[in-house]
Amino acid sequence: MSEINFAKLEALSDLCTPWCIHTVGTLRIADHISEGIDHIDDLAKASGSDAYVLHNVMRHLVSKGVFEETEPGQFALNDVSRGLLEPSHRPNLIGIGGRMAYAWGTLPTYVRTGTSGYHEQFGLPFWEDLAVNPDVGQSFDDLMGKAGHGVPDPNFPITGDWDLVQTVVDVGGGTGAMLAEILSARPHIHGTLVDLPGTVARSAEVFQDAGVSDRVTAVGQSFFDPLPAGADIYLLKKVLGNWPDKDKKEILLRCAEAARPSGRIVIMGGVTPDEEAHHLSIEMVLLGGKPIPLSEFKEMAREVGLEVSAAQKHGGFLVECQPI
Known part of the structure; x- marks a missing residue:
């Protein structure tokens, strides 16, 4: 031995x-x-x-x-x-730093059940906790970047020509920095930001600073509710990986309903190449979510009336879907 x-x-x-x-x-x-x-x-x-x-x-x-x-x-x-x-x-136990640190104590629940035990520590699931504690919610957005979703990258590739795109809905788009960058780079596009009311309330300054306020509609709602319909692109950046598979499917269904008949859904983050190994992350512990391999995602997409039309690496991994 x-x-x-x-x-x-x-x-x-x-x-x-x-x-x-x-x-x-x-x-x-x-x-x-x-x-x-x-x-x-x-x-x-x-x-x-x-x-x-x-x-x-x-x-x-x-x-x-x-x-x-x-x-x-x-x-x-x-x-x-x-x-x-x-x-x-610098670690900081105030705000989101404290939530993340103490959430590790709920890891046994996540390991045993595959679902987040965050509510055991803080009394509410993660997103609900942030909604009723706006200071913590803002510190989360600050941690992730001014968008609440990391550094904006408006030049992601899509099938076809950006010149043909007239409308973009950023689903779960935080405080709007990604959408603001998209609109700044393409003056012909109008955008809609969808996120919880407390989050979109902080988007006005972002859009004003970018000079795009006249081309944006901010909608404070859950993306589990019906989404604004008829847009050319529905963007999901760093959204799907934050939810268990059942909720992923519901989010995709809402996007599919809104995108019909000719829109498309662009997913940045949360879907991975089949060969990519997954590793434990704080997001999994906080939310009970996980990334999904492309082959499994294709099956999930078909179940809600979508087909994958493109998948490629662009920084992370970008997937494009269209209604069947």
Whole structure:
């Protein structure tokens, strides 16, 4: 029998260190040190903390190579903790950061059932929780980018000519940055943004800044309800992968109903090539969703009256469907 590496197992299962990092990130301890506040008493005062407990947290992190204790009670940044000065790398238990951190505690439910246990921790499913906690919802949009869906990419390929497209509906389009980019690049197109009321309420400034307000309609509703009909393109960017298969099918059905007879559905994210391996992500834990291989997606699409007309890599993986 091979030797057991208990040390590695213990290091991988350690919960103390990540929670300490998330805590000092939330308290902005690295920022305080960079500003010259480096003694534990002063750090505790600046961060509103208990000096004894914070000292123990810092010493633990020093032992893990995250900070340096230059003298007793005196701390300095090193090449690891300087990363906490960067907002994109600083853990924060306030807002969506806290939701994501605590949601990992519901992983056993997801593993056992294949459905999210988020409601066990926060009382409501993810999207409903964000709807009743707008500050958390806004922090989620900020995390994902100004669109709430990452960096806009309006130049994705479609079958045929963009010049023939007159109308685009961005389904679940966040605060509208993707749609704004599409309209900015193509002055002949009119667009409709569909998302929950609290989200689309934050879209006016995005469209105004892009100079496209006169060509946009914002619709605050669920995309499980009937969608505005008759558009040329229905865009689903980073939507399908956030939902279990049953809900994916319902979203596609609504798009198919609205797109008939001659519209199309463009899907960016959530569908993968068959050969692509899937890995656990925080989105799965939060939402119980998962990406779907192309071959399975084709079957799902046919069940709601759609056929896949194109599939190609474009940054991620882009799929185009048309009503049968």
